[in-house]
Amino acid sequence: MKRIAFSVWGGAVHRFRLSHLSARAFYSTNKFEFVVPLHPLLLQKAKSLRDELREFENKMLNGEVLNPNDSKHFNSLTHSVDLYDQIEKLVKEISELQEILTEKDQDPSLISEAELEIKGVEAELEKTAENLKVKLLPPIPYSDRPCLIELRPGAGGHEANIFTEDLLEMYIKYCQLRGWASNIESKTEHSSGRGLVEATLLIKQPGSYGRMRHEAGVHRVQRIPETENKGRVHTSAAAVVVLPQIENNNADPEVRKFKPGELKIDVMRASGSGGQHVNTTESAVRITHVPTGITVSIQDERSQLRNREKAMIILRSRLAELELNEKLAKEREQRTGQVSSVDRSDKIRTYNFPQNRLTDHRCGLTLYDLEGCLNGERLDDVIDKVAAKEVEDRAADLISTIKSQS
Amino acid sequence: MELPVDRWAGAVEERAKHVPLQYILGSQPFGELNIKCRPGVLIPRNETEEWCERLKEVVEKIPDKVSVVDYCTGTGCVALSMATLSNVEKITAFDIDESALRLARENLKLNKDLLQTPVSFEKGNLLQEKHPKLAATLLLSNPPYIPEKDFNLQGGVEQSVLLYEPRSALVGDLEFYTALAELLRTGSFKAFVFEIGYREQALHTKKLLPAWTCGIRTDSHGNVRNVVGWQQEWNALRSMCDELL
Numbered sequence: 001m002k003r004i005a006f007s008v009w010g011g012a013v014h015r016f017r018l019s020h021l022s023a024r025a026f027y028s029t030n031k032f033e034f035v036v037p038l039h040p041l042l043l044q045k046a047k048s049l050r051d052e053l054r055e056f057e058n059k060m061l062n063g064e065v066l067n068p069n070d071s072k073h074f075n076s077l078t079h080s081v082d083l084y085d086q087i088e089k090l091v092k093e094i095s096e097l098q099e100i101l102t103e104k105d106q107d108p109s110l111i112s113e114a115e116l117e118i119k120g121v122e123a124e125l126e127k128t129a130e131n132l133k134v135k136l137l138p139p140i141p142y143s144d145r146p147c148l149i150e151l152r153p154g155a156g157g158h159e160a161n162i163f164t165e166d167l168l169e170m171y172i173k174y175c176q177l178r179g180w181a182s183n184i185e186s187k188t189e190h191s192s193g194r195g196l197v198e199a200t201l202l203i204k205q206p207g208s209y210g211r212m213r214h215e216a217g218v219h220r221v222q223r224i225p226e227t228e229n230k231g232r233v234h235t236s237a238a239a240v241v242v243l244p245q246i247e248n249n250n251a252d253p254e255v256r257k258f259k260p261g262e263l264k265i266d267v268m269r270a271s272g273s274g275g276q277h278v279n280t281t282e283s284a285v286r287i288t289h290v291p292t293g294i295t296v297s298i299q300d301e302r303s304q305l306r307n308r309e310k311a312m313i314i315l316r317s318r319l320a321e322l323e324l325n326e327k328l329a330k331e332r333e334q335r336t337g338q339v340s341s342v343d344r345s346d347k348i349r350t351y352n353f354p355q356n357r358l359t360d361h362r363c364g365l366t367l368y369d370l371e372g373c374l375n376g377e378r379l380d381d382v383i384d385k386v387a388a389k390e391v392e393d394r395a396a397d398l399i400s401t402i403k404s405q406s
Numbered sequence: 407m408e409l410p411v412d413r414w415a416g417a418v419e420e421r422a423k424h425v426p427l428q429y430i431l432g433s434q435p436f437g438e439l440n441i442k443c444r445p446g447v448l449i450p451r452n453e454t455e456e457w458c459e460r461l462k463e464v465v466e467k468i469p470d471k472v473s474v475v476d477y478c479t480g481t482g483c484v485a486l487s488m489a490t491l492s493n494v495e496k497i498t499a500f501d502i503d504e505s506a507l508r509l510a511r512e513n514l515k516l517n518k519d520l521l522q523t524p525v526s527f528e529k530g531n532l533l534q535e536k537h538p539k540l541a542a543t544l545l546l547s548n549p550p551y552i553p554e555k556d557f558n559l560q561g562g563v564e565q566s567v568l569l570y571e572p573r574s575a576l577v578g579d580l581e582f583y584t585a586l587a588e589l590l591r592t593g594s595f596k597a598f599v600f601e602i603g604y605r606e607q608a609l610h611t612k613k614l615l616p617a618w619t620c621g622i623r624t625d626s627h628g629n630v631r632n633v634v635g636w637q638q639e640w641n642a643l644r645s646m647c648d649e650l651l
Contacts, residue, residue, distance in 0.1 A: 265626065267626055267627065273603060273629060274451075274452075274453050274625065274627050274629050274631075275453050275454075275601065275629065275631060276448070276451065276550070276551060276552055276576050276603060277552060277561075277563045277564065277567065278451075278562075278563075278567065279451070279564060279566055279567050280427075280564065280566070283452065301435070302434070302435055303434075303436070303455070304452050305455055305456075305459060306435060
C-alpha cells in the first residue's frame with residue numbers, strides 16, 4: 001500500500017489553480033485505499049454527515065415530525081451521504097482493479113483492460129467528488145431564485161452605451177438557448193438611438209440567480225468604435241448587477257419582515273388637502289431602507305400601490321444581494337492573508353475585439369471566440385469555469401475553518 | 407401604450423385644458439382592479455385606494471362572514487375592492503346618480519374575474535328622510551365632503567376638479583355624516599369607515615355616536631382621511647387609526 005502525502009490543500013492558495021488531477025490526495029484508512037480527489041478534511045466532514053443522518057433517521061423512527069427547515073436539511077444530508085457512499089464504492093472498485101494489475105503472471109490483455117477500466121472509474125470518481133465538494137459548502141442563499149439583471153454603461157462614452165446593449169442581447173440570447181423565460185423590465189435607449197442608458201432584465205427561471213450571479217461585475221470592452229474614424233481601439237465598460245428576485249409574498253418563509261421604522265416611504269405628491277380636492281395621479285414612490293440607506297424610486301405605473309409593490313420587490317432583492325455579499329465576505333475573511341478574488345468592484349471580464357478574445361479575470365480563462373460568447377452559445381463555458389473557481393476558493397475557506405476549529 | 411398614437415396629440419391638448427388624465431385615458435388603477443372612468447362620475451383617488459387596501463387587510467382577518475353596504479359608490483371602486491375578499495359574502499352599493507350606477511355595473515363586469523362576491527348596485531339617496539333598515543356588518547362611504555365655501559382654488563381644489571368633475575359628488579359637509587350616523591343607529595352594523603376631508607367631520611360623527619369607539623385615520627400625506635368606528639368584536643379596526651376620539 002502506498003501513501004503519498006500530497007499537501008496541496010495546506011499550501012498557499014494560489015496553488016489551487018493546479019488541476020484537480022494533480023491536486024488529488026492519496027489517502028488510506030485501514031484496508032481501504034482512497035484515491036479521492038478531495039481534501040482529507042472534507043472527506044472526514046462528509047463521513048461525519050453519515051452520523052448526523054443516522055440521528056435524523058432515528059428521530060423519524062421515533063415518530064418525530066420534521067419541521068420544514070429540518071426536512072430541507074435532511075434531504076440535503078441524504079444527498080451528501082449518497083455521494084459519499086458512491087465514492088466509497090468507486091474507490092473499492094479501483095482497488096479491486098488494481099489487484100488485477102499486481103497479480104503475478106497476469107494476462108497482458110487483462111491488464112490493459114483493467115487499466116482502461118480504472119481510467120473510466122477514476123473519471124467518475126472525480127465527478128462525484130466534485131459534486132460532493134459543492135454539497136459540503138454552505139449553501140448560497142437565494143441560489144434557487146429567479147433573478148434580475150441590471151445593466152449600466154460605465155466609462156467610455158457612447159461606446160459604453162452600445163456595449164451595454166450588446167450585453168443585454170447576450171443575456172437575452174443566452175436565456176433563449178437555455179429555454180429560460182425572460183422579460184425586459186425596463187430599458188432606456190440612448191438619445192442617438194444606438195446603445196442603452198440602462199436596462200433591467202428579469203429572468204423568470206427559478207435557480208437562474210445561482211448561475212447568473214457569476215456575471216455580476218464590471219465588463220470591459222476593447223474595440224474600434226463605430227464612431228472612431230482614425231481606427232483607434234478604445235476601452236470602455238459596463239456594469240452588471242445581478243439580484244435575486246424575491247416576491248412580496250408573506251407566505252414565503254424567506255421573505256424578510258421589516259420592523260416598524262425600518263422603512264421610510266415617500267410618495268411624491270404636491271402638498272395640500274388631497275382626497276376629493278385633487279385628481280392628479282402623481283404616483284411615484286420612493287422607499288428608503290433606513291439601516292442600510294438603500295433607496296428605490298419607482299414611477300413606471302399610474303398606480304401608487306403598484307409602484308410601491310414594484311419598489312418593494314427591488315428593495316428586497318437589493319437587501320438579499322447585500323446579505324449574500326456580506327456572507328461571502330465573512331467566509332473569505334476566515335481565510336488568512338487571502339486577497340479576495342471575487343471582489344465585485346473589479347473588472348471581471350474583458351472582451352477584446354481586435355484579438356477576437358474573451359478573458360475572464362477571475363478564473364483566468366481565455367477564449368478566442370467572441371462571437372460565440374456574445375451570442376450566448378459559449379457563455380456557459382465561461383460561467384462553468386468561474387463557478388468552479390468559486391467552489392475551489394470556498395472549499396479552501398471551509399478547510400481552513402475546519403482546521404482552525406480542530 | 408394606453409392610447410393609440412393617433413390620439414396622442416389630442417390627448418396632450420385636452421390635458422393642457424386640465425381635462426383629468428383619467429377621463430382622457432378612460433381608466434384608473436385601484437388596488438388590483440382597473441376602474442373605468444367617465445365624465446360625470448368622480449375619479450377614484452389614490453387616498454381612497456390607500457384606505458381600502460388597509461381596510462382589506464383588517465377585514466380579511468375577521469373570522470366571521472362580513473356583509474358590506476357602500477354609500478355614494480360612484481365608479482363602484484370601494485365596493486368592488488371589498489368584493490375581492492373571500493370572507494365578504496354580500497355587498498350592496500348605493501348611489502343617487504343613474505350614470506354612476508351604470509358605470510359601476512360596467513366596472514363590475516370588467517373586473518369580474520377578480521371578484522369573489524356578488525355586488526348589487528342600487529339607487530339610493532343618502533339625504534332622504536326615511537331609510538329602510540339595513541342589515542349588514544360594515545358601512546362604508548366616501549360622501550361629498552368639500553364645503554361649498556371651499557369649492558374653489560383658494561379652498562385647495564384643483565382647476566381640473568372644478569372644471570371637469572361632478573359637483574354633486576364633491577360638495578357637501580356635515581349633513582352627509584349626520585345621515586350616515588342615522589343609518590348606523592337604525593341598522594345592525596358593527597363597524598364603519600368613512601372618508602373625510604376635514605377634522606370637524608370626524609368630530610361631528612363621533613358626537614352623534616356616543617356608544618361607538620371612534621378614531622381618525624391619517625393618510626400617507628399626513629392629512630386626516632377617515633373616521634373609523636366599531637363595536638367590540640371589530641376592535642381590529644383600531645390598528646387603522648392614528649388617534650382615538
